[in-house]
Amino acid sequence: MARWTISKWELKNTLESKKFLTIFLAQLVVLFIMGSFFTSFMTSIESEDGINLNPSLKGFGSLDINDSDGLFTKNIDSEILKIKKANTTSYESLKNSEINGLINIKKDNKTQKMDYNLILDYSDPKSIVVKSEVESTSNKTSKIITQEFINKNKTTNSNNEVKEETKGVSIPVQLINKIMTALLLFLPVFLFGNLVIDSIVGEKERKTGEILIAMPISRSNIILGKSLGIICIMAIQLFLWIIIMTIIGFDLVSPALIYLLIILTAIPIVGVGTVVAVYSKNYKESEIGSNFAYLVLVIILIIPALASIIRPGFGTSSTITLVIKIFSKESLSLRDIFNPIITVVVVSIITYGLSIWMYNKDEIIFGPRPKIIKSLLKFLRINKIINKIKR
Amino acid sequence: MTTSPENMIEIKSLYKKFGKIQALNNLNLNIKKGELLGIIGHNGAGKTTTIRIISCILHPDKGTVLVNNLNIKEKPIEIKSMIGYLPEEPNLYERFTAYDLLKYFGELYNVPSKTLDKRIDELLELVNMSDRKHDKINTFSKGLRQRIGIARSLIHDPEIIIFDEPTMGLDPATASSIRNFILTLKGKKTILLCTHYMEEADLLCDRVAIINHGEILDIDTPKNLKSKIHGDLILNIELKKDVETEKLNKIKNIDGAENIELMDNTLTVSLSSEDLISKIITILDNNIKSVNTKKPTLNDVFIQRIKNEQ
Numbered sequence: 001m002a003r004w005t006i007s008k009w010e011l012k013n014t015l016e017s018k019k020f021l022t023i024f025l026a027q028l029v030v031l032f033i034m035g036s037f038f039t040s041f042m043t044s045i046e047s048e049d050g051i052n053l054n055p056s057l058k059g060f061g062s063l064d065i066n067d068s069d070g071l072f073t074k075n076i077d078s079e080i081l082k083i084k085k086a087n088t089t090s091y092e093s094l095k096n097s098e099i100n101g102l103i104n105i106k107k108d109n110k111t112q113k114m115d116y117n118l119i120l121d122y123s124d125p126k127s128i129v130v131k132s133e134v135e136s137t138s139n140k141t142s143k144i145i146t147q148e149f150i151n152k153n154k155t156t157n158s159n160n161e162v163k164e165e166t167k168g169v170s171i172p173v174q175l176i177n178k179i180m181t182a183l184l185l186f187l188p189v190f191l192f193g194n195l196v197i198d199s200i201v202g203e204k205e206r207k208t209g210e211i212l213i214a215m216p217i218s219r220s221n222i223i224l225g226k227s228l229g230i231i232c233i234m235a236i237q238l239f240l241w242i243i244i245m246t247i248i249g250f251d252l253v254s255p256a257l258i259y260l261l262i263i264l265t266a267i268p269i270v271g272v273g274t275v276v277a278v279y280s281k282n283y284k285e286s287e288i289g290s291n292f293a294y295l296v297l298v299i300i301l302i303i304p305a306l307a308s309i310i311r312p313g314f315g316t317s318s319t320i321t322l323v324i325k326i327f328s329k330e331s332l333s334l335r336d337i338f339n340p341i342i343t344v345v346v347v348s349i350i351t352y353g354l355s356i357w358m359y360n361k362d363e364i365i366f367g368p369r370p371k372i373i374k375s376l377l378k379f380l381r382i383n384k385i386i387n388k389i390k391r
Numbered sequence: 392m393t394t395s396p397e398n399m400i401e402i403k404s405l406y407k408k409f410g411k412i413q414a415l416n417n418l419n420l421n422i423k424k425g426e427l428l429g430i431i432g433h434n435g436a437g438k439t440t441t442i443r444i445i446s447c448i449l450h451p452d453k454g455t456v457l458v459n460n461l462n463i464k465e466k467p468i469e470i471k472s473m474i475g476y477l478p479e480e481p482n483l484y485e486r487f488t489a490y491d492l493l494k495y496f497g498e499l500y501n502v503p504s505k506t507l508d509k510r511i512d513e514l515l516e517l518v519n520m521s522d523r524k525h526d527k528i529n530t531f532s533k534g535l536r537q538r539i540g541i542a543r544s545l546i547h548d549p550e551i552i553i554f555d556e557p558t559m560g561l562d563p564a565t566a567s568s569i570r571n572f573i574l575t576l577k578g579k580k581t582i583l584l585c586t587h588y589m590e591e592a593d594l595l596c597d598r599v600a601i602i603n604h605g606e607i608l609d610i611d612t613p614k615n616l617k618s619k620i621h622g623d624l625i626l627n628i629e630l631k632k633d634v635e636t637e638k639l640n641k642i643k644n645i646d647g648a649e650n651i652e653l654m655d656n657t658l659t660v661s662l663s664s665e666d667l668i669s670k671i672i673t674i675l676d677n678n679i680k681s682v683n684t685k686k687p688t689l690n691d692v693f694i695q696r697i698k699n700e701q
Contacts, residue, residue, distance in 0.1 A: 218468065
């Protein structure tokens with residue numbers, strides 16, 4: 001009962017605080033702007049024109065081409081490379097670095113086979129770009145020849161028609177979309193994770209913690225009550241955020257499920273915050289501690305999610321991975337579902353267990369405070385084993 | 392172990408250490424039901440540690456504390472419900488209004504919501520703060536904060552009230568009004584009062600415990616403490632010149648003359664009766680510059696008791 005009282009008042013006071021409301025709304029606005037930029041970025045990247053993330057290579061180099069057919073010359077990007085028909089002086093020009101490459105193309109009209117001989121001066125740094133451009137033009141030309149060949153040999157039966165069709169967006173773009181959307185969704189939870197630090201350390205700074213401990217409520221309920229209040233605030237923020245993301249144009253698959261998963265993730269995030277808050281003597285210490293907390297969260301949540309992208313099947317312990325998979329509409333295995341839930345439960349048990357254990361220690365609350373390592377060894381009961389060995 | 396029926400709080404062989412500092416060292420103390428017991432001692436003597444342990448804020452290292460026959464180790468929640476605790480500094484939530492603060496703590500103490508509003512109004516009336524009900528704590532002076540702190544500690548109508556330095560740092564008028572308020576509670580509640588101010592303990596307390604280095608040196612009524620150590624009065628004689636050893640020994644041999652001290656040509660003697668003044672004056676003969684007497688105070692008792700201990 002008293003735990004709910006603490007949660008209720010934590011929620012009430014936070015939501016009534018003008019300072020908090022300002023930050024709360026400012027964060028929503030910033031998230032809205034970020035989301036809007038991201039959706040327009042994705043629209044551009046998925047469009048026909050695309051977005052070129054490379055620096056402009058206009059007029060980057062020059063290439064002499066010996067191309068009897070003219071097909072290669074037609075397809076090469078003449079904006080990047082200045083094209084000239086090869087002649088007897090071309091080789092000499094390459095040697096004198098007047099041009100950056102020379103290419104001889106031979107095409108067998110019977111087999112449609114095309115061979116090319118590219119001559120580059122590798123001491124010339126521009127040679128790499130010329131080579132890359134030639135390779136890409138070669139692929140493009142090859143596709144055109146293939147399509148022509150298909151068209152020439154196609155039967156009248158439309159059922160057997162060979163068709164090349166492009167649908168959807170490329171895999172890298174899909175990945176960027178999914179990862180960024182997932183990270184944007186989790187952002188409010190990271191932003192408000194330190195509220196619990198403010199709440200608990202604030203009691204120490206204002207010295208109101210002593211009165212709170214004197215209340216007929218166990219210390220574990222004080223920690224759990226405060227954490228619950230903060231999780232409720234996060235839930236409100238996340239709810240508004242999901243609405244904003246939907247309005248901006250994000251295609252959120254199963255928003256209710258995603259919402260629940262993120263709230264579930266908020267529990268250990270707040271738990272990590274409580275450990276920092278309970279151990280910290282003041283705001284200054286808690287700031288250092290919150291950097292440590294973010295590091296822990298990156299290890300638990302973000303690194304596994306990135307690992308899962310690099311190697312499918314890896315990093316299933318993170319709820320971000322699960323959210324990305326839901327966005328991908330992939331079929332989920334039991335491992336995909338249970339691993340993140342087990343991680344959330346285990347991290348929650350450890351963090352809240354440690355926080356409550358510390359909060360019950362007079363020396364942590366009133367001092368002299370023991371060192372972190374000594375406290376951890378005590379918590380894990382390793383000190384007893386060490387003492388036994390010493391004896 | 393059970394408490395005797397007249398005792399509300401019983402402390403036996405209590406020990407508490409903070410790092411290398413022994414805060415409490417075999418402390419024994421009984422507080423009777425309805426009694427106002429004062430604890431006096433200098434800084435770091437163990438007063439606050441004692442009341443924090445009784446209030447279940449700190450855990451003892453060793454020893455037993457029974458509150459209304461409940462052990463603090465077994466029933467801390469029940470014991471906390473019985474106690475109204477006012478720490479040295481009221482330390483209130485600055486952004487709360489007086490009403491919100493009392494409501495919050497009322498809810499934490501499980502005061503029924505039907506009666507809570509009425510109780511808040513009663514308490515605000517009691518501490519003369521009805522007109523500041525909806526004002527924020529950060530607009531209150533130190534005295535007003537202390538008053539609202541007292542109201543907070545009484546919100547659940549506790550059987551036991553623990554005040555830690557309730558008048559510390561307050562102006563004389565506010566301190567006096569708080570003392571008068573404590574007097575109105577006397578006899579109705581069991582009150583434990585920690586104070587630095589001896590006259591406050593003398594004025595308010597039924598009994599006073601002197602604490603030093605984490606143990607109780609003495610406990611009795613203020614009157615008995617004073618007479619035990621200083622008798623009826625303290626005689627101060629300013630001397631013209633040094634007193635001869637022979638005369639000093641004569642004074643020491645007077646029955647009823649105690650705590651004889653000679654410092655900077657001033658002789659201080661505790662006397663059991665006024666009649667002994669003439670005897671001392673006769674012994675000192677014409678070596679007397681001035682004579683004055685005073686009734687012993689708790690401050691004198693405290694200083695003497697600590698001195699004896701050293």
